[in-house]
Amino acid sequence: MTQTGRTPSRLRLDAALADLATTFGGMTAVPDEDNCECHWGSAEELAQLKTPDVELAPDLLRRTWQAVDWRDHGAVLRRILPQFAAALVDGRVEPLFDMGDVGQSFARG
Known part of the structure; x- marks a missing residue:
C-alpha cells in the first residue's frame, strides 16, 4: 500500500480514468x-x-x-464514457439482467 492507502x-x-476524462472531455451527443x-x-x-x-x-446515466x-x-x-467508466470501476452500475447489457451498450457505440 502507498501512503495514501x-x-x-x-x-x-485512477490515472487511466483521469486520462479517459481528458480524452473524452467536451464530448456531446449530436445536436x-x-x-x-x-x-x-x-x-x-x-x-x-x-x-x-x-x-x-x-x-x-443508467x-x-x-x-x-x-x-x-x-x-x-x-x-x-468518463462518468460511465468511473461508475463501472466503483461498482455503481447495475444492469437489469447482467453485465452483458454493458457490453451491448459498448457494441452499439
Missing part, C-alpha cells in the same frame, strides 16, 4: 439527437447530453447507456 494498481486505474420522452427522459435531460462535462444523475434507440449511439457513449 491506495494500491499501485488502484493508482494506475439533432432525440429520444422518446415517454420512454427515455425529458427534454431537459436530453439537453444535458448535448452539454459537455455536466455530470448526470445516476438514474439518468437510462442513457441502457437506451438502444439513439440515432448516434457512439456520440452518446463518448459523451457519458
Whole structure:
C-alpha cells in the first residue's frame, strides 16, 4: 500500500480514468439527437447530453447507456464514457439482467 492507502494498481486505474476524462472531455451527443420522452427522459435531460462535462444523475446515466434507440449511439457513449467508466470501476452500475447489457451498450457505440 502507498501512503495514501491506495494500491499501485488502484493508482494506475485512477490515472487511466483521469486520462479517459481528458480524452473524452467536451464530448456531446449530436445536436439533432432525440429520444422518446415517454420512454427515455425529458427534454431537459436530453439537453444535458448535448452539454459537455455536466455530470448526470445516476438514474439518468443508467437510462442513457441502457437506451438502444439513439440515432448516434457512439456520440452518446463518448459523451457519458468518463462518468460511465468511473461508475463501472466503483461498482455503481447495475444492469437489469447482467453485465452483458454493458457490453451491448459498448457494441452499439
